[in-house]
Amino acid sequence: MGKLSGKNAIVTGAARGLGREYALRLASLGANVGVIDINLKSFEEYTAEKELLTADTVMDEIKALGVNSVGAVADIGNREQVFAAVETIAKELGDISILVSNAGGGMGPMDGNKASQLNWEQFHAVVERNFFGTVYTCNAVAPIMKKLGYGKIVNVASVGGLMANSDGSYSHYASSKAAIIHYTKLLAQELGPYNVTCNVVAPGFISTARLVAGYQAVGEEKFTRNIALGRFGTPEECANAVEFLATDLSSYVSGAVLEVTGGTVGRILMNQ
Structure with missing residues (x-):
């Protein structure tokens, strides 16, 4: 029996990258896992991601671990699509008691979109996929958890x-x-009486298959010099944090932010 045997989970943005890692970790602990992504084969867009797959899709990888899985396509920034995807997965797997809201991402050059020089199209797209998408997913799943x-x-x-x-x-x-982060703290206050914990994982510089080439192109030292441990994190290390927060190991943890940054936050690297 795994820590999550009999439980049903949803992971958004799980067709590749960190989302895939989270989904596989939950499945390895015994949970049935629903995958929501805008493209359930998005791993095909990146050779390094595609090479990691051990089956045709992440859902097939999850099933190979002896649990059930179903995928649903949704643009995470579209409220109607998100609610429909959650409903589809819940009908197939049963009541959802675990949500990892991972889908999101940036847009444009890393040195662009300065605070007073925003690209408005990119601003709206990024806020919708990160913040709005998280809110939509939480609102779709919360009634199920409150009932449970x-x-x-x-x-x-x-x-x-x-x-x-x-x-x-x-x-x-x-x-x-x-x-x-602040939305999650508010959610934790509201859902606490229903025995629902709400927490945040905040990854730092993580060496996913897709990002490694980008780090190397810019120069790895520009990133690692800001990390106390002096190295990039791994997807597995992020999944360790998700495992803690998704299981009863964190039964008295809610409204918290678990930094998986190798000591980046709070570090002030002076010019040398």
């Missing part, structure tokens, strides 16, 4: 939501992730 009298909501923010780039860049992404 149990639930674990894990929202995914970022180191960018905890500290500001010194030049004010990538502010659309950072602001949306900061909003997720």
